[in-house]
Amino acid sequence: MFFTASLWNDLMMLIGEITVFLIVGMLIGSVLVMIVAGLSIQSGQFYFPRLMTSGMVLLEGMIKGMCRFFGFDDKDLIQFFIRLHNTMNMKNFVETPVEKRAIFLPQCLRSARCPAHLTPEGLSCRRCGQCDIGRDIDRLQAMGYQVFIVPGSTFMKRIIKKYRPEAIIGVGCLMEVKEGLELCDRIGMVVMGVVTMKDGCVETVLNWDELLEIASTGVTAPDSQ
Ligand code: SF4
Structure with missing residues (x-):
């Protein structure tokens, strides 16, 4: 057989590790985007606008989920996204x-x-x-x-x-x-x-x-x- 049992196990382990790595990465990314967005809203200044725009688009679902989980209103974040977008354009x-x-x-x-x-x-x-x-x-x-x-x-x-x-x-x-x-x-x-x-x-x-x-x-x- 082409796939031996141990090779199969190794492959599954690798997929599992990559999945965990991606989830942890997305969680950390979402928290960072929320922190930078919060700081920007407070100071009225946009920090890392290009990175933030990409982060907001890529991690939108997770950021919204986290806002709801922690009881924040995600409308503020959307307002922020629109202002950021206007600034970039x-x-x-x-x-x-x-x-x-x-x-x-x-x-x-x-x-x-x-x-x-x-x-x-x-x-x-x-x-x-x-x-x-x-x-x-x-x-x-x-x-x-x-x-x-x-x-x-x-x-x-x-x-x-x-x-x-x-x-x-x-x-x-x-x-x-x-x-x-x-x-x-x-x-x-x-x-x-x-x-x-x-x-x-x-x-x-x-x-x-x-x-x-x-x-x-x-x-x-x-x-x-
Ligand atoms: S000003 Fe123009 S848009 Fe406003 S109610 Fe009158 S016709 Fe309609």
Whole structure:
């Protein structure tokens, strides 16, 4: 027989040792990522941003499990991941001309009495004054942005395919933004995420100053002031 009993035992031992080594490595890696993330959140400074981004992606499941086990809210960690991601993408975002950027707003930001109609490119805002979209959409467009108010990711993908922006700002709830960032990373698109202040399906709330601050980055036109 090609495999003798002792060779088989040795192979099983080796597989077992490698498995234990990997699990211990992942545990240590997850603890380190959590510690560095905690320190970064406390100090407001990102330590080892590239390593942290890779670590967060690779060890996401384990980090979330550990957060739950120790009773921590993993939302803080996701927020941190989004901020880290924005910081990493900032250079490429700034270097992208504003005419090649687009902003995607979720339709849940609008008023429950919104009179806008849905078109193949999302909602066409009528500037009725019942929500903040109508107040700031002209300002963002005057900067040079294409702004879309979309009901979901299917619209977003279709619009991206049609207009081919090189950089986008995606607004949404925590999980939407996180998943959007990961999707854009996979297709190699520069993306900045802005998380809404109140989740839900109707009349959600956005920190418009945060959006305007990101949108103004690298925009030199007088309209951006
Ligand atoms: S301002 Fe625009 S998006 Fe907001 S409620 Fe009016 S039409 Fe709808």
